[in-house]
Amino acid sequence: MSEFIDLAPEVAEAFASGAPVVALESTIISHGMPYPQNLETAQAVEQDVRDNGAIPATIAVIGGRCKIGLSPDELEYFAKGTDILKLSRRDIPYAIAKKCDGATTVSATMILAEKAGISIFATGGIGGVHRELATSFDISADLTELGKTSVAVVCAGAKAILDIPMTLEHLETLGVPVIAYGTDEFPAFYTVKSGQKAPLRLDSPEQIADFLSAKWDFGLEGGVVIGNPPPADKALALEAIEHAIDSALVEAKGLNIHGREVTPFLLQRVTQHTKGKSLEANIALVRNNARLAAQIAVARAK
Amino acid sequence: MSEFIDLAPEVAEAFASGAPVVALESTIISHGMPYPQNLETAQAVEQDVRDNGAIPATIAVIGGRCKIGLSPDELEYFAKGTDILKLSRRDIPYAIAKKCDGATTVSATMILAEKAGISIFATGGIGGVHRELATSFDISADLTELGKTSVAVVCAGAKAILDIPMTLEHLETLGVPVIAYGTDEFPAFYTVKSGQKAPLRLDSPEQIADFLSAKWDFGLEGGVVIGNPPPADKALALEAIEHAIDSALVEAKGLNIHGREVTPFLLQRVTQHTKGKSLEANIALVRNNARLAAQIAVARAK
């Protein structure tokens, strides 16, 4: 194990015994949800992984050390923390050298999971290509990471405020497999549908485990996107989300909001339009992804 | 050799004796031409490679096994097949895990060739950056593959329906050498000219072999594009092709065809405008590329 990494005792035991492990990110705790829902969700997600037969490893940087697995106290610290950096690939050396605390985004969690030897990672949604690409050129580093880091990311797709067709095009360009789980359509975070067919469909954790083995055993390095639709009873309707985004885009134009200012504006407007429901959906989909990730990790450990 | 790969007996012998081998793709057989022209062309192309002193290795996936070299029966099976997947990088693990039959595109053929140890590959044309980039963000995975997989692709350039200047810019961004063979201009598939100067020019198979040795022996990984102009007597005129594309672009706008729908529409219109002649040109240029690829492989084996 790298000298920069600390394994939680439970994760070290799992590695020693060959038990399945699922990586979890920490940005959703520190930056993605309000307290105390963030702590409750982080705890519930870890329990969901356990209930499905795997060991959870929430990943973060504390005092410059890369932590694979957090203690209950550390989880609480991140849930209450206000001075926690948000780390993507480029920021990891800064947090290490400056001995900072940092929450890992999708890209940074993938990197630390791979370095620790964990190949399955559950999160809410991945980043993607932003709307107004031609004027902002804003493309999430998550996609670049998926092109080269060998971790499967179980998510509810990419957020609807992104340009989903362009995000799928870019994943194709980068050679990243995109699998819809048990459905033909790529999900769009809060919604079961996105209007976009997924390039591949698989219908059981075992099929996904076989796919991952074929990919990595053959030496085809890089990540895999597993799009898991949000639970139907908590999911929002595509039309409502699309309507909120379309009105926000018109409003943005009127307010002269351009380029990289557009995404946070859209995010804020969608949250306003869906508030109570969007947080509830977010919690439900993250837990749903953790369950599937654990099932895939169990199938792969067989 | 990887456990996922089956070498045809002739290819295994060539490897054992150090004889030159040329990789050939299978998508052109299963999806690129009508029967029986596809079978006749595939057979002729293999013979062209032999006639120039190398061993052909047509690449495909059959029943989940990666085949390096097809038997005459397998070639016929692909030429007649209707249920054959089209595989790019991201689809290879799916075909392996599901034990499917799949034809390999340029990107997938490069990968399997590299894994088998073949460094020269002949095809018709590579993919590229699509017109309407700003609204579709559609860039072929072939270009990404050329940025990292160490195989030289002998082709007649990129198809004219693509945005050729942007394709050349992107190859420059990715650090991929683009060589015009015996000419200053990058060819445009059906046409000898594209209106674009090639970044590099070399004039003999030996010069190209020396270039490839310098690149790979020095550890500069990644592919090389070798643009071989189509035979003059079968090539089409640039003006005619450009005219067909320009009218089709106007027509597409009138029909409200946008983003990723544009490329298949352009392809269909160009084929309609040039039909008999375009198939004839296609066959002639693939054979022409196979001959040059064999000559380069022979020069490299010296």
Next chain:
Amino acid sequence: MSEFIDLAPEVAEAFASGAPVVALESTIISHGMPYPQNLETAQAVEQDVRDNGAIPATIAVIGGRCKIGLSPDELEYFAKGTDILKLSRRDIPYAIAKKCDGATTVSATMILAEKAGISIFATGGIGGVHRELATSFDISADLTELGKTSVAVVCAGAKAILDIPMTLEHLETLGVPVIAYGTDEFPAFYTVKSGQKAPLRLDSPEQIADFLSAKWDFGLEGGVVIGNPPPADKALALEAIEHAIDSALVEAKGLNIHGREVTPFLLQRVTQHTKGKSLEANIALVRNNARLAAQIAVARAK
């Protein structure tokens, strides 16, 4: 050491004794400045590196050999040379195979520095995303190289004629750390300010050395951009440069100059507007970068 590389005696000695070495590029000599200012600057820059405790290694290709460190005569040859190729990644094998002389751009210098084992490189400015991206798709290969080659590039930012916000977005997408030295804002070559906040800020050569050690020791491959503001007394004013660029963009539209023709046109107009001063600023900032690079190399060698 690779069979393609010749180390200058002084550089070989530095490697043997563990002394710090700074790589320098040669395109600025052969293509970036007029004679004799180019020779005087190249000599002064080497002296600046020495005065700060490190050994300079100006990098170029001569007669197909990759030279790490040039003799005084070789430096003069490049300063006076008229038949010297400009080499980026894709051109290196051509220069080797054809036994040409070539000056190395940022991307090629990074590659040769990494192959020789040098991790700190001083230059003027890096390439980036060009204005009119949507119509030209012109993105410098320097950015791609920064995404994968483990060399820190000390520069005064990217040139103002580029699209600086898009350049910063693309570096984020590629996972490349961008550090401003002793300031919050990313510099813009001739100007201390660019209007863009840098993603990271560090305030001493030791802090930068610690950052680089954390990155590379942890196995996070790829380059780092260190933006060093030009010396205040020689820097130009952002408003003046922006004004020159804005007028030139209007002029370009009037002259029907599009796509990849825009950048050389802008460069020419900015030079006309600032002539004496821009060359003076260029010399001052390159020397300033060489000093900082030497200090970082010294801090890393401790």
